Amino acid sequence: MKKLSALTFACAIALASAGTALASVRLLETGSTLLYPLMNLWVVAYQRDHHDVQITTQGTGSGTGISQAIAGVAQIGASDAYMSDGQMRVTPMLNIPLAISAQQINYNLPGLNGVHLRLSGPVLAGIYGGRIGYWDDPHIKAMNHGVRLPHQPIVPIHRADGSGDTFIFTQYLSKSTPWWNHGPAYGTTISWPNVSTAVGAMGNPGMVQTCKATPYSLAYIGVSFLTQTNEAHLGYAALQNSAGQFVLPTTTTIGADARALENRTPGDERLSLIFAPGKESYPIINYEYAIIKPHQPDAATAKALRAFLNWAIDARGGQQMRFLDAVHFLPLPANVVRLSRQQINKVH
């Protein structure tokens, strides 16, 4: 046994020394699994012409990203949600938007997945809150004239792990439905009302998988999984926005929402984009954040961080559509880029 471990050890050392690159600064990015695919595309491209820095990416979840950035274990904490006031009181951090993401409401209705059902916040709240149990409920029928909805119980699927997707979905329910706001409210994990048919799933792939395997189910899934939901032949809904219009998630409608709120984004950039005004605006979109400690342990780390983040929000850097298209994200509006730059330059 000893010989064996000695052997593997020797192999590992040989491999390790063969592959170790010498870099002056190491950065660790960890957090949001929604931002993780984009981060991976960015880092690979960035490292091609920046050899003085080693950046490692980890998809661990937004909560972990925030807490490890605070602990100083990671330099970049990726999060789908901005930090709460409570958290900011305990440890003030920079919340820097890097891109814009959106969310689709998917369903598996045999025979109807090609039809874009119309759904509203209050209806979704009713389903996830146990007040609307069947697909042919009058509330759903009322907004879907001419669609033959089956008399089948709805299976609402929610995320079992803490997730930025849950955060933005429940925020949409809270902003559109007063009773939800006073009840379950919103967060990366919420106390889901007791619905006997409800199921939890792990991660976005678990959501796609479960929705695909469960007829008459309903799920909320990040737009970066559009290719997967299409392959699974899931339907996606047109959602009612604050102007009362039903809109599908498209580049135009997501962009309309982002522009509507561009000028309202405050200096610290902690802002919800959910349920924004405007006839065209798709209601569930959000900023993807980098959570950064303003004071870094040394100047070299701070410099490398500023360089990478500035590249990520630059139109000739990370905001190029060849990166964003791969995950169906949208670039930051010009004003937000300006605010993000101001925040990045505070890193020292």
Added chain:
Amino acid sequence: MIAASAARRRRASAIVSQAWWSASVAALGLTVVILAAIFGFVGVRGAGGLSVKLFTTVTSGIAGGLANAIAGTLLLVAIGLAIAAILGIGTAMWVVEFAPPWAARTVRFTIDVLAGVPSIVVGYFLYVALVEGLGWGFSLIAGALALAILVLPYVERSADVALSGVPRDLREGSVALGARPAVTIFKIDVPYALPGILTGMLVAIGIGLGETAPLIYTAGWSNYMPSLAPIHSPVGYLTYVVWTFISQPFAASHRLAYAAALLLMIFVFVTNLLARSFVEYRLGHHRGR
């Protein structure tokens, strides 16, 4: 009459015996089928991702190779297992040979309890204590320690069972011949108990290779080859690839995830073969067969 009924009873018990043995062989067959199903599942999906590049290049983003993860996995498991072996086998020896009964009871009890601690708790505990608390950051040592704690019960318990199974007469014979306790242990007990100890180590390697959650909080993850620095340097490993890359919205990352799963199973397979043939050799050698 009596003879006839006895014969009937014997025949009946023979049939019952035969039926149970059939059930037992069928259970073994089912076990083989389950393993084949899992291997087939991973093999079919993972084989497409296997290539030379997989072993020679590091992970870049969600594509590239797995060289960093392979090296990291081997390093973490080797160090973790070494720590667990020293602690576990040492503990088992003390418990079987030297400990007063109450102490043996207590130690065995604590070790059984440790087997029930979920891996994430060990990982999070070490995260709070070492990664954050002592400021080690994500590191090789923190990851290896997590693995060591997790596999310790399996190493200790199988060594314990194996050492307890050493026939008294063999051991007493050695003592009667005036051998010191340490000599008895290494000349009599260890060779006799080796297959059992090894089974525990193999189970431990399997568990160590397959751990995910605790490593995420201790070893972190790295796209680069592990540096041998014990602290302040995250390490990549294969289960991270399985767990995280399967959740990525790209076909390329899924291929990598299944390839990593297949590699893990091949590692376990090879380790088993090596260790088994080593034991056969030792047994043959030792017993002069």
Added chain:
Amino acid sequence: MLTGAAAFVSSFLIVAMLLGLFVYAYPAIRFNGLGFFTSIVWNIGNQYGSGATVTHNGYSAEPGASFGGLVFIAGTLLTSVLAMIIAVPFSILVALAIVYRLPAKVKPLANAVVELMAGVPSVVYGLWGMVVVVPFIGSVVAPFAHDHLGIIPFLGGATESGNGLLAATIILAIMVATTRDSLQAQSKSIYEASLALGSTTWQAVTRAVLPSVRGGLGASILLSFGRALGETMAVLMICGSAINTLPNTIFSPVNTIAAVIVSQLESALTDASGMAQHSLGELALALFLITLLVNGVARVILRGAPHAGVIG
């Protein structure tokens, strides 16, 4: 006395973790009180809202917070017990087949199969369970049970039965390996003596051999039960992650302590009051105590068993 030092360190590790966990969970123990064991509501509170914070016994959490652990404690016990009911008899049968029925030439192969099974990573079992086992239960087993046994329809994509089955598969390998070892450690003489007295081969095994290795068997059952209690990734991927609801059939979604710690740790880290993290610590402590209890009970049952050196 190096071995004594090793034993001390091994035990110390556990005691240190237990104490560390207790200190970490203490605010939650005070905050949650007995409700921890009776309530099914797990809610980290409204992090972004502006209600009044909840305070119990001088410890506070965000508005609306409640940390009931009943769903997870019950789910852990259900899953593990179901897994043991399946795995214990099954693995004894398999171990007996390997030791007494296989020709010497095939034996190494069977041993390799068992050890390989123990080496399949938990996440791979989970993946297989998610893609293969759960859909099978959902489309074949549960509808059959519903039609012929008249229980409540299966709706979700994941189940308690799938959970139990998968956990059983995972501990199967460990149980077979350790059971086989204790059978092999037993000298053949008991088996042969029993045969000489006129027993059938099966009687020799069940009446003479198995009782004589009760201690070793007990140890392997305990080890496997521990593993089932703490099994995380595979269970997490298929359990349906029930929250705020108890299972009413073996096909309902459940949740276990280990699984909920992984799935909720991330959210708990966003709780500015920190009470969610402490409560997860309390859940871990509860699992510790369950394991302690199981071991204690097993010890009482196995007291005086031959081979008692192994079980204490």
